[in-house]
Amino acid sequence: MAEFIHNAWYVGALSHEVAGDALFARRLLDLPILFYRTGAGTPVAMLDRCPHRFAYLSKGRRIGDAMECVYHGLRFGADGQCTRSPYQESPPANAVVRTFPLIERHRMLWIWMGDPPLADPAAIPDHSHMDVAAMRPLIWHVKFAGNWQLGNDNLMELTHLFWLHTGTIGGWKADAGATPGETYSARTDEQGRVQSRTFVPDIERPSVFHNGVPAGVPYDQWNDTEWVAPANMKFTMVARPAGQDGEDASYMVQSHCITPETATTSHYFSGFSRIFDLDGDEADDERFISFFRGIFEREDGPMMADIEAQMGTSDLMALNPVILPRDRGAILVRRLVTRLIAAENNGLQHAA
Numbered sequence: 001m002a003e004f005i006h007n008a009w010y011v012g013a014l015s016h017e018v019a020g021d022a023l024f025a026r027r028l029l030d031l032p033i034l035f036y037r038t039g040a041g042t043p044v045a046m047l048d049r050c051p052h053r054f055a056y057l058s059k060g061r062r063i064g065d066a067m068e069c070v071y072h073g074l075r076f077g078a079d080g081q082c083t084r085s086p087y088q089e090s091p092p093a094n095a096v097v098r099t100f101p102l103i104e105r106h107r108m109l110w111i112w113m114g115d116p117p118l119a120d121p122a123a124i125p126d127h128s129h130m131d132v133a134a135m136r137p138l139i140w141h142v143k144f145a146g147n148w149q150l151g152n153d154n155l156m157e158l159t160h161l162f163w164l165h166t167g168t169i170g171g172w173k174a175d176a177g178a179t180p181g182e183t184y185s186a187r188t189d190e191q192g193r194v195q196s197r198t199f200v201p202d203i204e205r206p207s208v209f210h211n212g213v214p215a216g217v218p219y220d221q222w223n224d225t226e227w228v229a230p231a232n233m234k235f236t237m238v239a240r241p242a243g244q245d246g247e248d249a250s251y252m253v254q255s256h257c258i259t260p261e262t263a264t265t266s267h268y269f270s271g272f273s274r275i276f277d278l279d280g281d282e283a284d285d286e287r288f289i290s291f292f293r294g295i296f297e298r299e300d301g302p303m304m305a306d307i308e309a310q311m312g313t314s315d316l317m318a319l320n321p322v323i324l325p326r327d328r329g330a331i332l333v334r335r336l337v338t339r340l341i342a343a344e345n346n347g348l349q350h351a352a
């Protein structure tokens with residue numbers, strides 16, 4: 001059974017990772033992919049494999065917008081067509097490199113690795129908060145040694161903040177799980193997205209970390225999560241003075257997009273924009289990024305690597321796990337993913 005959903009938009013790279021004339025190679029859905037920008041700045045994604053003897057094209061060199069293979073010199077245009085074969089008049093008809101639909105949006109390069117005719121740009125998840133320069137968006141990439149669905153499990157079950165992350169971003173609730181009036185809901189909407197909401201009324205510190213609000217005032221807080229298949233999530237965190245409809249005291253939107261590297265390793269593209277701490281400089285941005293990257297690399301990443309080793313399968317439900325009330329969103333996602341993979345394996349066309 002396939003491990004991946006192919007007919008879907010994935011983040012293949014961050015816009016800033018594919019810059020200038022440089023070649024950028026990354027494994028996605030267990031295929032080697034080469035990214036670069038044409039002279040006009042248009043990003044390109046092609047299979048990083050020469051169709052002659054299967055050298056990595058990324059080890060070759062650029063000739064204008066074309067790639068020349070380092071092994072025997074076949075040259076391919078940005079559309080994957082061979083434009084030159086050194087020892088014959090015209091290249092063989094099958095000298096073609098597969099290229100992939102690629103759209104640059106929200107500071108990310110979205111790649112479609114399924115049937116090209118199904119690639120509808122309108123289906124790219126909305127992460128437009130990353131476009132709001134006034135909210136000082138930041139975005140970065142890390143990896144983890146686990147199946148991509150462990151990323152969904154991790155991000156759809158945020159109670160782990162108060163246990164796994166107690167020493168970093170999760171220590172702000174004295175008695176986790178017992179805040180009076182706290183509610184949680186999760187549902188699948190008409191578009192096949194999973195929406196979950198945690199509402200925490202009347203708390204003193206309305207965030208998982210410092211967010212610019214004064215201490216000593218009670219706040220109501222909403223944490224909304226929106227999941228779009230296969231593994232693209234957006235968190236919206238809002239805090240307001242308790243019991244008031246007035247202006248947001250704090251507002252932050254986070255992007256969490258997972259793309260499989262292999263069946264057991266994954267890319268994690270993470271970023272946020274916010275309405276607080278906006279007057280810092282680039283050094284402050286770097287500190288933010290290394291703080292969050294460090295938390296993931298020291299806390300979530302090792303946990304997912306452990307779980308990958310313990311499970312030995314991507315089929316969580318086959319292991320008959322204990323299900324807790326706050327698992328609802330994660331379980332809805334697991335079920336949808338199972339259905340999408342089954343549909344693709346059955347050859348059904350769908351726009352995931």
Ligand code: FES
Nearest residue numbers: 050052053069072
């Ligand atoms: S492997 Fe690329 S030209 Fe031979």
Ligand SMILES: [Fe+2]
Nearest residue numbers: 160161165300
């Ligand atoms: Fe976490």
